[in-house]
Amino acid sequence: MLFDDAYFMREALKEAHYAFEEEEIPVGAVVVLRNRVIARAHNLTERLHDVTAHAEMQAITAAANHLGGKYLVDCTLYVTLEPCVMCAGALYWSQISRVVYGASDVKRGFSRLHDPLLHPKTEVVGGVMGEECAGLMLEFFNRLRQ
Amino acid sequence: MLFDDAYFMREALKEAHYAFEEEEIPVGAVVVLRNRVIARAHNLTERLHDVTAHAEMQAITAAANHLGGKYLVDCTLYVTLEPCVMCAGALYWSQISRVVYGASDVKRGFSRLHDPLLHPKTEVVGGVMGEECAGLMLEFFNRLRQ
Numbered sequence: 001m002l003f004d005d006a007y008f009m010r011e012a013l014k015e016a017h018y019a020f021e022e023e024e025i026p027v028g029a030v031v032v033l034r035n036r037v038i039a040r041a042h043n044l045t046e047r048l049h050d051v052t053a054h055a056e057m058q059a060i061t062a063a064a065n066h067l068g069g070k071y072l073v074d075c076t077l078y079v080t081l082e083p084c085v086m087c088a089g090a091l092y093w094s095q096i097s098r099v100v101y102g103a104s105d106v107k108r109g110f111s112r113l114h115d116p117l118l119h120p121k122t123e124v125v126g127g128v129m130g131e132e133c134a135g136l137m138l139e140f141f142n143r144l145r146q
Numbered sequence: 147m148l149f150d151d152a153y154f155m156r157e158a159l160k161e162a163h164y165a166f167e168e169e170e171i172p173v174g175a176v177v178v179l180r181n182r183v184i185a186r187a188h189n190l191t192e193r194l195h196d197v198t199a200h201a202e203m204q205a206i207t208a209a210a211n212h213l214g215g216k217y218l219v220d221c222t223l224y225v226t227l228e229p230c231v232m233c234a235g236a237l238y239w240s241q242i243s244r245v246v247y248g249a250s251d252v253k254r255g256f257s258r259l260h261d262p263l264l265h266p267k268t269e270v271v272g273g274v275m276g277e278e279c280a281g282l283m284l285e286f287f288n289r290l291r292q
Contacts, residue, residue: 045216046216049210049211049213049214049215049216050206050207050210050211050216051206051210051216051217051236051239051240052198052203052206052207052236052239057198060196060197060198061196061198064195064196064197065195065196067195068195069195070191070192070195070196070197071197084235084239085231085232085234085235085238085263086231086232086233086234086235086236086238086239087232087235088231088232088235089230089231089232089233089234089235090197090198090232092231092232093197093198093230093232094197113259113261114260114261115259115260115261117231
């Protein structure tokens, strides 16, 4: 199948590579509606001096802008790293249908919490191309240490 | 004392009134550094069709922009309603020193969760001018029902 989760995660990974090249923690995201990418974004917290500029937050804003409405029902967010609490909170408000992430974030990922943060109607899939997504993060932090 | 928490909460309430006039859920926020307001914002989720446009999120971005750095150490956020999970997650990343809120949000406030969401170094004060802040919310929702 052409348009499977791995296909769109590769699109999110392209965004993560842009972040990497810009010396940002390499996280990328896309929002997909009926097999069409309607928003792309990558982490820009350093360039914008803004802790809210995570890939997911920008992708949510861009997708809502594209749709002309704030709810992302029927949309799927693909993101290379498990969303943090802030992004999970934003995804809750958006009522997005699906969240697919690559690498787990054992330190700041939303799923480490006891409380459920996403909307009960939101389906979550983790680990899609997880090794590739985690590998890019590791490469970034290894370079920082050199 | 002139510059106490009630003084700055009144500034946040002014912002909440702007939201009210624009038919947005009336929540306002200011960020204060050494008794100076460095950022002001009010909820714009309807006008911008954007679930991330809470008063707090915009105030965090504006304050970081003012400071030229993403961390809000030594700053205090005053917000008329208890922050939600998204905003608490953003406040965590900002490492803000203090969060002062007015009305409690028993449904979506961050403190209803079992997990601590804010940074351990962040001091939290709730209920400052709580009646005025809650009263404005009630007035808004009563009008909607009419």
